[in-house]
Amino acid sequence: MTGQVALVTGAAQGLGLATARRLAREGYRVAVNDRIDDGRLSVLATELGGIAVPGDISDPAATSAMVAQVAAHWGPVEVLVANAAYMTMSPFLETDSAEWWRHIDVNLSGHFRLIQAVVPGMRELGHGRIVIIASGWGVIGQANATAYSASKAGLVALTKGLGRELGPQGILTNAIAPGFIDTEQLQVDADDAGISLAEMRRVYAEQTPIGQIASPDDIAGAVAFLAGPLSGGMVGQILQPTGGITRTRA
């Protein structure tokens, strides 16, 4: 339908995977990225009729290489979905400097460089959409996830600054700050908490005002909105499909 070229980082699983599939279904030509190709990425690329561009986004050489690879195949990236992320949780005083920098390097600096790599192509075309996956925790904060939350808050400010700076050139930057999502991360959280996956889902649903957590498809829908024709008036905005977590439930 659109034929536009999209690049999705962190596409091997979770909401990156759901997003890549959704965009492909809507007619985008989709390039999928993840840190390494352990087989999943190339299988996905084949499924979507797209291409796999593995590479660690915290590596500056890798980011420019993946954008060049997409451009050589289809031309400039028109829609960038900046989704890849690193997350660990630890109490603030037990978060060492290496952990802090790993969050900043991947979540914030990685996408800073990746966006620098795609913008010249978008400028040439005179249009482009940058969809940044931030986090609800980057808006409201989270105990024991200060490094992660700070890196995501950095993405919120990056979104707003890019919205202002690139908007006049026809490049619209917006972000999504999701709450709890039913992805593979839930099993990690369940293991950390020493409870079952089902119990983990229940705990998170209970913390969410609407009483349920999001599916990856819900967030993929938000990406499709921000990438597509219905959101032409949106720039520098942060969508919050969080089930209402901004306010702690009474």
Add this chain to the structure above:
Amino acid sequence: MAEVLADAPVVLVTGAASGIGAACVKLFAERGWRTAGLDLRASATDVSVQVDVTDATAVAAAVARVASELGRIDHVVTAAGYYEEGIDVVDITRDQWDRMMSVIVGGTVNVVQAVLPGMLARDSGGIVAISSELALAGSATDLHYVAAKGAVLGFMKSLGAEVGRTGVRVNVVAPGPTDTPLLAATSIWREPEYLAMLPLGRLVQPDEIAGAVYYLATEGSQYCGEVISPNAGAVI
């Protein structure tokens, strides 16, 4: 134009005869929805009811008529309103204040109270209220309008808290300066110097507001008392 099926979902739009309301009607109809309009004037909808939204009894009757003729009301958009600018706060008359509150806050509340019981009984449905970016960041010489739109924000956020655990979703779209008949030709929001400062460099188009409303109606199940801002970058 999608084929409209007899059991297609129904959107009820207030202020459906012009501007943002009319753009919502058009987009939902294009996507196969059946449409109902509440407006002082006739609207290009499947069921057009001419009614004043400040009249709670008349609104309740209009909603009952739509539900009866179309069989269901899946989504509601409260877009009825008007705008006045260029009035210093001390010059806002009691009548100007009361009328603004009555149409924008009262109209929204009247419609919500009329449609909510049916939605709660079915445990599904959605309501999107049209507020304004002015209510997010304030504005000068249109304080009665901004105060009314701010009240709509508070009302809808609280409604989100009240119905959050049900299948009903209530949210807000806060447009930026939009190219509708409500914005006078002499409006400060149409001045080139102002528009040049916006990241998009232009007014928002009514169909861009409708796009955000349609997204919330069709894929908005995770939003609860949220505000979506198609505002050309007026408030970031």
